[in-house]
Amino acid sequence: MHKKIYMIIFFLIAGFCLFQFVQKNYLKQMALIDFAEISEDRWTEAKWKDEVLGYTAVEHDFFRDPNQKYIPVGYTDPAAVAVVNYSKRSELEESEWELRRLYGDGDSGRIAVFVKSDTGRELYLYVHGGADVKYLLAADVKEGEGLMYMLGDGRYSYDSALEWTTYEMQSDKNRKTMQYSLTWSENAWIYDTVYLEESAYAMEDYLNAVKAPGGNWELLDDDLYVGVNGYLADIWYTNGIQKAHMILDIWNKQYVMVEVISSDDEGK
Amino acid sequence: MDRKYWMKPVIPIRICIFILGCILVLLWLFLNDGLKRHIPSFTIPEEEWTKLDRSYEVEGEYFYNAGEWHYATEYEQLAAWAVRDYAEKNGLEQKKWFLRHMYREDGSVNAFVCSGTGRELYLLLDEENEKYLVTVDWKVDDLSDYQYSEYSRLVWYDYWEWYNLEQSGQKPEYDFVVAWREDYYENNFWQWSAHALRAYLYSVAPNNRDTWVCMQKSFYMGKNGCIGDVWYDSGKEKIHMLVNMNNKEYTILEVL
Structure with a gap:
């Protein structure tokens, strides 16, 4: 009799352990989004000094912002190189840039930098630091028409090295009919709700496109950035397992998924 | 016969009193320790x-x-x-x-x-x-x-003692578990805000053994480059404080 009880307890414990193992190592893997990286040819290489483009090593205080000394030069320097390199390549008149937002990850060398000039020009750049800097032009926004994409009926326009995807079909839907649960905390209400709503439509479109498994995705409100233009936003969502990073154009209702990384990666 | 019956209940009662006493002492020790671990909630009056x-x-x-x-x-x-x-x-x-x-x-x-x-x-x-x-x-x-x-109308306290201990390389008698990512902003700020947190914890809950993680994304440093607005989270409580890097002072805004 006792033997039977011991056997039952043993099998129950073994079954529980097996379930835990499968859930951790298999089910979670199943739930991962297989993200297609942005192709290398969209990235631009930038040398630390480039005589052809006509710039020497950037100064540590390159950005016009008194707070930059609270950001390590390991972040600001590659970001400055990317900004200078892009400005020179595109023959921009602007030479002084205010650092509006910068975040990065020391381990992988990923940096996101958002700058603005006195003339109202704004750059959204994703940078990989290291021995060789490379960057992805998410958006170069200027006041008025003239660049590839219009914003606000010609109030602004922007160029981008990214391939944008429309989410217009999603935004016609009612939020209640959406397939995925996309939420945000009360802290996110500090921002205009248009960014929260529109980002949810774009996420819904992306998750549908990659046939992601169900589950709740929550907006990371601390990481939300909206440029002065008010149309382009840098946004992160997480489902606890992965974090999805996108840039959103709420005027043209289009987005680009920039990266999907593991949530364990405190890269953001 | 009478003596036997009289003796029987006395021993258990004495034992019960002894056990009860032990329980009360342990309870007092436990509550006292609990109080020294617990951070009282706080909002500005x-x-x-x-x-x-x-x-x-x-x-x-x-x-x-x-x-x-x-x-x-x-x-x-x-x-x-x-x-x-x-x-x-x-x-x-x-x-x-x-x-x-x-x-x-x-x-x-x-x-x-x-x-x-x-x-x-x-x-x-x-x-x-x-x-x-x-x-x-x-x-x-x-x-x-x-x-x-x-x-500022707030009351500011100094964290010089903790700062000096660090500078002199001495180990403090009490220590708390404070964590932050070092690649965010200037390292000195995190170290000093951690000293401010230690000074506060020492004053209200010296036995606290929670792990306090700096919420670095909520951090704000003014143009003055001196007073930072910082949050620490233990998973149970959140402490919101201002830390002055020049004067080595801090003030608590909220404990939620």
């Missing part, structure tokens, strides 16, 4: 806040850079309302104010503004009760461009 009256309307574009950060209109309006009220009461109405940052954390709404002439205000806002509190009013001192003075 009502009398420190200024109630906003609706005697005037604040125009939609009060800030020089109104709408630039795309905060929800009601929050930006609330900040504008508070800044204007404070400016009028303190002879600062001529200044142009720039909204530098706003955030919300667990119902606590925070705004940071600066004027073109180096004046900076840190504000706590209460949207529900329409009241505000200026936690820091920073101005450039007349004596020199590099000497600053801050005006």
Whole structure:
């Protein structure tokens, strides 16, 4: 009799352990989004000094912002190189840039930098630091028409090295009919709700496109950035397992998924 | 026979009293230790806040850079309302104010503004009760461009002792578990804010053994480069504090 009880307890414990193992190592893997990286040819290489483009090593205080000394030069320097390199390549008149937002990850060398000039020009750049800097032009926004994409009926326009995807079909839907649960905390209400709503439509479109498994995705409100233009936003969502990073154009209702990384990666 | 019956219950009663005594001692020790571990919740007293009256309307574009950060209109309006009220009461109405940052954390709404002439205000806002509190009013001192003075009605405590211990390489008698990512901003700030946190924990809960993680994404450093607004989270409680790097002082704004 006792033997039977011991056997039952043993099998129950073994079954529980097996379930835990499968859930951790298999089910979670199943739930991962297989993200297609942005192709290398969209990235631009930038040398630390480039005589052809006509710039020497950037100064540590390159950005016009008194707070930059609270950001390590390991972040600001590659970001400055990317900004200078892009400005020179595109023959921009602007030479002084205010650092509006910068975040990065020391381990992988990923940096996101958002700058603005006195003339109202704004750059959204994703940078990989290291021995060789490379960057992805998410958006170069200027006041008025003239660049590839219009914003606000010609109030602004922007160029981008990214391939944008429309989410217009999603935004016609009612939020209640959406397939995925996309939420945000009360802290996110500090921002205009248009960014929260529109980002949810774009996420819904992306998750549908990659046939992601169900589950709740929550907006990371601390990481939300909206440029002065008010149309382009840098946004992160997480489902606890992965974090999805996108840039959103709420005027043209289009987005680009920039990266999907593991949530364990405190890269953001 | 009588003696036997009389003896029987005495021993268990004595044992019971002894066990009860032990339990009470252990309970006292446990509660005492629990009290020394527990962080009491804290909010700034009502009398420190200024109630906003609706005697005037604040125009939609009060800030020089109104709408630039795309905060929800009601929050930006609330900040504008508070800044204007404070400016009028303190002879600062001529200044142009720039909204530098706003955030919300667990119902606590925070705004940071600066004027073109180096004046900076840190504000706590209460949207529900329409009241505000200026936690820091920073101005450039007349004596020199590099000497600053801050005006604040809050009580500031120093963390020199913890700072000096670190500088001298000595191990403190008490220590707390404080964690932060070192690649965020200047390392000194995190170290010093951790000293401020230790000083606070030592004063209210010396036996606290929670792991306090710095919420570095909620961090704000003013243009002054001296007073940082920082949050620490233990998973059970959150501590919101201001840390002055120059004077090695801190003040607690909230324990939630």
